Amino acid sequence: MRFCPVNISFTDVWEHGTSRCFHETVSAAVCSLIVVVFGAVQLIIYYKYATPAPRPPGWGLSEERRKSLSFLYQVQIGLTYLLAAYFILRLALQGNVLEGPIVGYMILSSCLWWISFMMSLAIMRIERKYMLPSVPTRGHGLVLLIFWTALFVSENLAFLNLNREKEWWFHVTSTADKVEMSFFIVRYLSTLILFVLGLKAPGLTTAYNAGEDFGIIDEENGQARGTTFKNLYVKIKTLAPFIWPRKSPLLQMSVIFCFTLLAFGRVINLYVPIYGRAIVDSMSGEKVVFRWDLVLIFVAFKFLQGGGTGGMGVLNNLRSFLWISIQQYTTRAVQVELFAHLHSLSLRWHLGRKTGEVLKVMNRGTDSANSLLSSVLFSILPTLVDIFVAVAYFVVAFDYRFGLIVFITMGLYIAVTVMVTEWRTKFIRSMNLADNAKEARSVDSLLNFETVKYYNAEVYEVDAYREAIYKYQKEEWKSSATLNLLNTVQNFVVSGGLLAGSLLCVYIVAEKKGLTVGQYVLFTMYILQLYVPLNWFGTYYRLIQRNFIDMENMFDLLREEKEVVDAPGAGPLVLPSPTPQAGSADIEFFGVSFGYSPYRPVLKSISFAVPHGKTVALVGPSGSGKSTIIRLLFRFYDVQGGAIFVGGQNVKTVTQNSLRAAIGVVPQDTVLFNNSIKFNIQYGRVDATEDEIIAAAKHADIHNQILTFSDGYETVVGERGLKLSGGEKQRVAIARTILKSPHFILLDEATSALDTQTERNIQSALYHICNNRTTLIIAHRLSTIIHADQILVLNEGEIIERGRHEELLSKGGKYAQMWEEQLTNKDAEKREEAPDTPADGSVEAVRPDHHH
Template sequence: MNVTSFCPKNISFYDIWVDHSVNHCFFDTFTSSLVAAYILLLGFAQIIIYRKYATQIDSRRLRVSFFFVIQIMLMVIMPIMAIVRLILRWKVYESHEVYGFMILYTALTIYAYTFGICLIMKERHYQLPSTPTRAHSMILLIFFTLLFVCENAALINLDSDSWWFALKNKTDRYELGFFVTRYVSTLLLFVLGISAPGIRQSDDDEAPLFEELTQQNDENASTFRNAYKKMSKLMPFLWPRKDFLLQSRVIICFVLLIAGRVINLYVPIYNKRIVDALSSPTPIFAWQLISVYVGMKFLQGGGTGSMGVLNNLRSFLWIKIQQFTTKSVQVELFRHLHSLSLRWHLGRKTGEVLRVMDRGTDSINNLLNYILFSIAPTIVDILVAVIFFMTAFNWMFGAIVLVTMVLYIAMTIAITEWRTKFQRRMNLADNATRARSVDSLLNFETVKYYGQEKYEIQCYEDAILDYQKEEFQSMFTLNLLNTAQNIVVCIGLLLGSLLCAYFVVHEDDHKRLTVGDYVLFATYIIQLYVPLNWFGTFYRQIQKNFVDMENMLELMKEDQEVIDAPSAPDLVCSRGGIDFSNVTFGYSKEKIILKNVSFNIGPGKIVALVGPSGAGKSTIMRLLFRFYDVNGGSILIDGQNIKTVTQSSLRKSIGVVPQDTVLFNQTIKYNIKYGRITADEHDVITAARSADIHEKILTFPQQYETQVGERGLRLSGGEKQRVAIARTILKAPQIVLLDEATSALDTTTERNIQSALARVCSNKTTLIIAHRLSTIIHADEILVMNDGQIVERGKHEQLLEENGLYAEMWNQQLKNLEGEKLRDEKAEEEEKKNNVPTTAAFHHHHHHH
């Protein structure tokens, strides 16, 4: 092989621009050196980091995918192709000349691709101490981008006779074949680099990264995964099926959108015509052209088309459609949350669920706006521009616009996809901050009791700092994206403007362009770039909205645990007899709470459940309300299995006075009326009288319109209990459940409430859960529970005679009562001596005022 010099004769390495094109010697040397230098410096650094810190991944977790094989094959084919090209130049091409730059290009290509394969293999088989990733490192992503950009750079020479695009001889045809193969290969490598098929590990034993509400097993996965599925779930909310007026609004909006595309094309054309008319040898006063131009600008608005009449009209018409969507989604989600089981609600942080609801509904509106009115029109505008430049100017202008736009969009998508994980982490940190603050404020009293304000503030500050750390990464990568976009845009503008200016000055083989054509090109390109500048933002927002939507769809996907049987009838509760037969139940498979429990309560009878805490008393109540379904056995009301009737009719027949009364942050009247929404004022007052709270309410300044505060905090325990009793009296159910209804009260208040409860329960089937045995002496039957089973049953006297668990509990409580009595007597004696009010008297006074 005879190598005479580095560059061909009569061409110097330093003469970059020769015959209206870049000289081969400079181009091949520069591009191959750039890629090789990049991979040498940064790739070497990455290899060192992997040597020091990486641990090997279990080979069983590595999947071999078809695309990974293709990626490696392409990386091997490229250097082989460079060798074949060099041999052809030496043996087959007509000139048989081989220069130094060709050998250097081949050597550097072999080196760069070999190093690239090493890096891919390192990333596949080794894991750095970070979260498991499913994307290539930034170093490899930029490497693939560089390879593709270098091939695109050759397109500058499309119009040159000295390059192979001219196809003058057999050599040019070979070279063009090589170029097309290289171009397609680097494009495929770029696309495969983004999806990183070799780095996906199997999911079998992969622990979820975040055990949060928004469970994301993979924070690097594309948010557009299953985008079609996600959108199809939302389609019912998007198209107003039953409203013809709204449907016609949608159609008008799309017509306005198309009109906007047409005007975007004609505004620069009219601008060109005005410039040509004014700059011709005999200038023309083109008032008609100017009038039409200004009229179109009025319709089009600013550069982004954000102030134009068409856009404002479309936005105005879209408001109603957007409101329809928001309402449909929010109502459906709210309905779904209310249909979920008690188990789900007990395990969730309310603040977090509300946050997900808000963000989810916002995301749908934003998604529609971005996709329909920002991204789709921008892409249509680009295609129209490419076709227009190819037909009105020549194919080179179309190629410049197309390549710039494709590169811009591809790069935006690649970097934005890489940024997704930071957005997801930021969302999780945001959720945590919100949940922390809500939780702390809801437990305001507890914080005060233990004087832990400092600790709470510290925890909240830590949560904010975690959020800000994630936010910083997100913002930093955004700046990186904006810089990269700017570089691509300016290169495209520079090439196009130079080409246009060249054709204005030189006639060449092409028709000569006018000054107006230059203005047309410059204004049209700028007009295209303005929305494209927002493309990254829109794409990122769409991604963020998909992430937010994922969280909401997770909520939507939550299965309902307790479901009505298909076409289930309503419960007919005429007498109110309850039958538990062999009921077995556990909140989880490992921990069974109730074991074959059987008992029955005759219509109108009172049965009490007693036993140590954790024996399963409250669980029986929850099962009767069908908050959970039994694992075995059955519960019957008047002979009907509660599993086969509708939940709403079952709950209508049962009234409950819970142990811990929770009230809405509304008026007292609202809270009592909640028992029967349709009740009138007279019914509410009657119920309050029966509950022995009417007189008390009249002492409040706003009487029945008094706000009770969040969870009823402004009322005392006894007052809350009586509101709950009034609510149940108003509901007038067949069956009444009392859950330790007076356990939290002092003796005097308890006596008053006992008489109110007696009124609720008269002639009703009643199940009482009690801690104080003195409150249930009158029960028709007492069931003593221990460890999920009924261990004793009978009337009060019988059970005392049996001398079992019940008698033991009874004696224990008697001792406690005697102790209390003695204390009270002592205090009274002290008081007589010193004439100081007793604590008992004080408590009595406190509870009655």
């Protein structure tokens, strides 16, 4: 039995196309090698390490979506069985319905194809039912994806044989040709559907990747996300205000001129190869003519165009120069808007976020906005226009077959790029999440530098950061590996189209059927000029897709709803009169209830009033709700029951800015900017003079301490003020509040970090700024609030006692108990600090083992 038909040699590879013997043998051998050898390795790995999938495919999706995915999976299985049966059926029909005897390559290729499809079925089923413990299922493995890609590419390579007269059936001149053509259509459609469904992976949509379209889960909230371009209109609408410079006519003119240059560049791209053809034709005829004018025009056009992508041309450089200002406008608008939005969000939101992760999202999102504009407007859009121009030109000036080749190649290339890139989206998203976690881990560790040192946790932090890097690199590897797969598929398509078009053009020129050498030069120049940006199309599309992914988190931030907002028509706070009516109150709480979560109420129907110019103190154990009252008054949160009035106005009916401008707060935990002491004090009133800053520092009893520093008021306090002691930080905060000179004063454990002597010094300063000002104090040391006009004792979110210091002591209640405990503790501390004294009154030497 011969391996190839009579008069056909396996070694004769090319003659206006390839022989079926060579084509089918090589295709079957390559595809079977991929799926059998590497598939066997995959099955071994699954046999050793895989565990049953914990949840059925489609878990967590709607019933309709689950049925749809199950149907698509059955289509995958059915098409695989169909293709396996096809090669056996075709072999059986050979010699009967089909023309020609059975030869060796038919038996070999049929067996290889059958084995390949059976192996692919085994891999599909094991991927559906099992999963590797370290890698959650996110789609089919590389073996199946490469196999289906190679299978589809092998069917497309058959188009290279359109002009081969022997063996192939494209001319459809007999019954056998019609049967073969029908078989080819079935095979082509089946392999195309398998390729597309392989990217979708309907049989693997488990709880780990149950996405609306391509099995994508948002790992932050567990909700399914669709493709990158899902809700494209909403994303563009969100980004649109930052693109068009509405307030700058000059920038608007720059945008219009940039698009004019872009359109002019498309015309230049068409005429460069046309003049190249004219130059060649002027030299290839019987009479050679020195056409210096054509050469000058050609060089001038190349000067304007630059390289194949226009990367060095005058038009591109001028457009890039004009676009700099527009790009900066977009960056500035996006960053300012996002930064302002972050500052408008509630304290609850900020307490639940990681600063490093937010900054990473902010930076990546703003960078991606600019990159997106450049890629779409100056890469993708011009490439698509060039493709349509090229197809139209080749159909009109050459032959419809050239236009068809260009159109099929470009369309197939774009389709493959889009589908594979969409499939890769899940890996890029996972890599971004791992990158966010890595950055957040490093920032969080460095911000807590002192805590790490306190507990000797350097090794633990380094190991945790190393583990975060490992997780990121694992996701990065998946992204890079799938990128290589995409590049390989793209190369197959581009090379096939270039080969088909070049062979057809050379054949027509050689047979003298209407094309000249100059037209061949025009064709090759135009195709190469077109293919260079087309090769970048995948890169730009991936960049656009990556930009959309990067912007998703930024869009999430922009869509984050503000918990505390000004009511419609809210006006500024009207400050109380310096001489109010008798009995009027500046601050009033009426039945206020609040809880940070629905299941844990913090305040329970709190009611009290702070009269004008008076001081009210809040005391009680930790967790009783004292600091929460301060936060509600400053409107970090809105009350869930009752109302708060300031100057007779409900805080919900006035603007937040006016309310907070009238209130000065000295918090318990003071956080400073990583800037100079002068800057941190001046932050209380940014337009304050240096003399006013120094005066505020003196009142806060920190001026002399600042002068002992090497740089004085220019001393940098470090990250979060870590270079200063707790007492120094608190005194800076007090100076800042003194400089602000607010109408109301809120002191939240303002002297908690101070020693006794400094506390006494600052008490006079606090008395100075609180004098004749409405003041609300949270105190732990009861000795600091004995002067208060009223003391409220809180316990478990309720006011259990109220009155002046003497009144509460006389009641003998909770306040009297707390006072007695503090006196007892203070006496004990004094006894510990005093030397031991024997009973006879003599002073005994301090023993070496006596420690304070």
